[in-house]
Amino acid sequence: MADLARRLLDAHARDDRKALVALYEEAANCANDLDAACFYLTHAWVFALDAGHSAADALYDRLHGLGRA
Amino acid sequence: MAKDIELDALDAVRRPVASANGLPNAHYTDPDMFRTEAQALLMSTWAGLAVTADVPEPGDAVPMDFLGMPLLLIRDKQGEVRVFQNICRHRGMMLVPEPRKIEGAIRCPYHSWCYSTAGRLVSTPHVGGPGHNTHDAIDKDTLGLIEVPSHIWREVVFINVDGTAPPFEEVHADLIARWAEHDKPLYHGGADSTFVLDVRTNWKLAVENYCESYHLPWVHPGLNSYSRLEDHYNIEAPGHYSGQGTLVYRQLRGVNEEVFPDFEGLSEKWVEGGEYVALYPNVLLGVQRDHAFAIVLDPVAQDHTREHIHLFYATPRTDEGMRAKNATLWKTVFEEDIGVCEGMQRGRSAPGFDGGRFSPAMDSPTHCFHDWVAMRMQGHG
Numbered sequence: 017m018a019d020l021a022r023r024l025l026d027a028h029a030r031d032d033r034k035a036l037v038a039l040y041e042e043a044a045n046c047a048n049d050l051d052a053a054c055f056y057l058t059h060a061w062v063f064a065l066d067a068g069h070s071a072a073d074a075l076y077d078r079l080h081g082l083g084r085a
Numbered sequence: 086m087a088k089d090i091e092l093d094a095l096d097a098v099r100r101p102v103a104s105a106n107g108l109p110n111a112h113y114t115d116p117d118m119f120r121t122e123a124q125a126l127l128m129s130t131w132a133g134l135a136v137t138a139d140v141p142e143p144g145d146a147v148p149m150d151f152l153g154m155p156l157l158l159i160r161d162k163q164g165e166v167r168v169f170q171n172i173c174r175h176r177g178m179m180l181v182p183e184p185r186k187i188e189g190a191i192r193c194p195y196h197s198w199c200y201s202t203a204g205r206l207v208s209t210p211h212v213g214g215p216g217h218n219t220h221d222a223i224d225k226d227t228l229g230l231i232e233v234p235s236h237i238w239r240e241v242v243f244i245n246v247d248g249t250a251p252p253f254e255e256v257h258a259d260l261i262a263r264w265a266e267h268d269k270p271l272y273h274g275g276a277d278s279t280f281v282l283d284v285r286t287n288w289k290l291a292v293e294n295y296c297e298s299y300h301l302p303w304v305h306p307g308l309n310s311y312s313r314l315e316d317h318y319n320i321e322a323p324g325h326y327s328g329q330g331t332l333v334y335r336q337l338r339g340v341n342e343e344v345f346p347d348f349e350g351l352s353e354k355w356v357e358g359g360e361y362v363a364l365y366p367n368v369l370l371g372v373q374r375d376h377a378f379a380i381v382l383d384p385v386a387q388d389h390t391r392e393h394i395h396l397f398y399a400t401p402r403t404d405e406g407m408r409a410k411n412a413t414l415w416k417t418v419f420e421e422d423i424g425v426c427e428g429m430q431r432g433r434s435a436p437g438f439d440g441g442r443f444s445p446a447m448d449s450p451t452h453c454f455h456d457w458v459a460m461r462m463q464g465h466g
Contacts, residue, residue, distance in 0.1 A: 054216030061218075062210050065199045068189030085208075085218040 107440030125465035133368035138273035204230035327450035328362035
């Protein structure tokens with residue numbers, strides 16, 4: 017998780033939104049509880065929207081399916 | 086009492102041109118009057134903001150300041166040019182501080198609320214708490230970006246800030262009909278066909294100077310060699326526009342006598358005809374057989390105007406050297422006008438100046454504009 021946090025900070029520093037989508041999704045998949053997972057999924061979704069990333073719809077569907085969007 | 090004096094002065098402006106005075110000094114020098122005029126003349130009418138070429142591709146977004154308002158000019162993903170208030174509906178944060186391409190959504194840099202390029206609110210992250218992206222109190226359907234009514238004509242983006250103006254086609258039906266022959270695709274010449282002049286003058290003085298041909302032989306002696314005063318005529322549509330026309334428009338010729346392609350289907354009138362009209366309040370237009378131009382006046386302050394000049398052609402591609410030569414020609418002409426616009430602005434600090442007088446023969450297009458200003462100011466109360 018420390019490595020993931022470092023990669024996230026690095027992606028933020030580079031404003032690499034495509035990487036942020038993947039990294040926040042990875043963080044969601046590693047989370048121990050639903051709220052934490054949805055927190056990270058939300059970030060993945062927002063950066064996907066921002067970047068016009070093709071994953072945006074799937075991330076929305078995932079959050080919507082969990083009652084979070 | 087001051088109000089009475091002001092109304093009397095506006096009555097004097099509205100007299101027939103032979104006996105009328107010009108607008109009083111305060112209309113050029115007083116910051117409070119500038120703000121009042123902004124409401125009466127620029128926000129409640131169809132004011133020019135930009136041209137479509139400022140946002141040539143879908144997703145292009147340009148923040149603009151108009152009369153202190155933060156606006157966002159954007160071409161949405163469907164290709165439609167729109168104008169929004171450049172603020173998030175959440176905390177009023179400015180959304181887009183620099184021109185850029187919106188790749189996906191417009192994301193607020195504060196709490197990341199996201200909007201589509203058409204203004205729809207699409208995401209409110211964590212609005213219901215961490216990981217909860219909805220809340221009953223936040224209805225996304227009612228919280229889209231605030232769109233400013235806009236209309237595109239001759240590739241100029243006009244806006245009606247307060248939403249009270251009748252439809253553009255109704256307000257400007259007369260000029261649309263007058264120039265129906267010129268209702269053809271206009272192709273912006275690109276980066277070499279646009280320039281900005283920063284002028285220390287009130288925006289109305291730029292309009293006034295553009296309206297009339299009286300000054301041409303004195304301020305533009307080069308132009309006078311082929312476009313003499315007697316070859317010009319006045320154009321006046323009270324309440325809407327005024328300007329001048331020429332009977333001796335000459336096409337620009339290159340080293341091998343090449344010319345720009347003509348707009349198709351023009352009648353005989355335009356072989357040597359050209360018309361130059363100030364469309365009230367702040368757009369100066371020119372039409373000719375082979376190119377057109379638009380000048381959008383940005384009223385920065387009571388004594389400061391930015392003139393955004395754009396040249397348009399009849400075909401998507403034109404000769405680069407010819408375009409540069411043409412842009413230089415027009416830039417020279419418009420730069421020659423700066424001295425008189427700034428000189429009149431300085432002159433408006435002379436105490437007791439009565440607004441001046443008009444030549445009934447030569448200045449009636451300028452008086453037509455003053456009359457429109459006075460009429461709207463009287464109506465504004």
